[in-house]
Amino acid sequence: MEKHDIAQNIDLADVLLKEEKYTEAISLLEKIYQSHPNEESVLLRLAWSFWDSGDKTGSLHYWQILLDRELQRQVFTGFAYDELVRIYKQENRIEDLVALCEKAARVQPEDIGILEELGNAYLLSAQNSKACDVFRKLTLLENDNPSYFRHLGESLMAAEDFSSAEEAFREAGRIDPVEADRYLFQASALFVKKGRFEAAKTLLEECLTIAPSNSLYYCFMGDLLIMLKQPDQALTAYETACCHNFASAGAYYNRLGNSFMKAGFFQNAVNAFEKALSLDPSIPCRDNLAMSRRASGQNA
Secondary structure (H helix, E strand, C coil), X not given: CCHHHHHHHHHHHHHHHHCCCHHHHHHHHHHXXXXXCCCHHXXXXXXXXXXXXXXXXXXXXXXXXXXXXXXXXXXXXXXXXXXXXXXXXXXXXXXXXXXHHHHHHHHCXXXXXXXXXXXXXXXXXXXXXXXXXXXXXXXXXXXXXXXXXXXXHHHHHHCCCHHHHHHXXXXXXXXXXXXXXXXXXXXXXXXXXXXXXXXHHHHHHHHHHHCCCCHHHHHHHHXXXXXXXXXXXXXXXXXXXXXHCHHHHHHHHHHHHHHHHHHCCHHHHHHHHHHHHHHCCCCXXXXXXXXXXXXXXXXX
């Protein structure tokens, strides 16, 4: 097939694709590819054509061919790699995502973007120790990047190395002091997920020292105090949140009611929902108010 014939046939394939005649377009593109395998624009069209036709396996086959070519080049463009990462995440194909990132990292071991993607893939696959190793490497490569210390903190938390995790989040805050409370808050939230409520509370108190007018921190503190079976202190925290942002008070009391309800403090929940409705009658909490009343022994 001559060069001018290739251009004409590609144009014809584009017309067929626009008309959603995928079988005809793919057949034509495959003929072009067989005679001119270095035409990467054809490979791209084949990858997209198979995907649009519903044949994901066929699409991934051509994306893999493009990836292998990318990895052989001195300058890594990453187009096929990025597309495969997107597809594997979209399709929740985590094992394939890990294998892809490992393959790319073997060829480009100092590529920051690939390493970050690899670390995140390890986290998604619960390979927490490997995620820690990757993010430690990234903190060495860019020791002034708070994001990598935050990722390292997340990985260490997943690996249940809690003291090291906390230190990683603190280091992120030292690098980026303007956002220090945000990093501590993330660490606090992760401690909550691990059931380490006292450690979470200590960090959250530091957040409030740094940002004493952040109403959402008070709400989170209230939720945490409910988990610690301290409903009166939780109410105080939420009242403080409302003082700092009265416009959202109705929503805050609704959130408080839901937290009380979840923890089995039904009378407290009733009080919170009633307060929410007194502040904003449009708050969608009437069903939960009725359930809380019944659970507390009242008539709904």
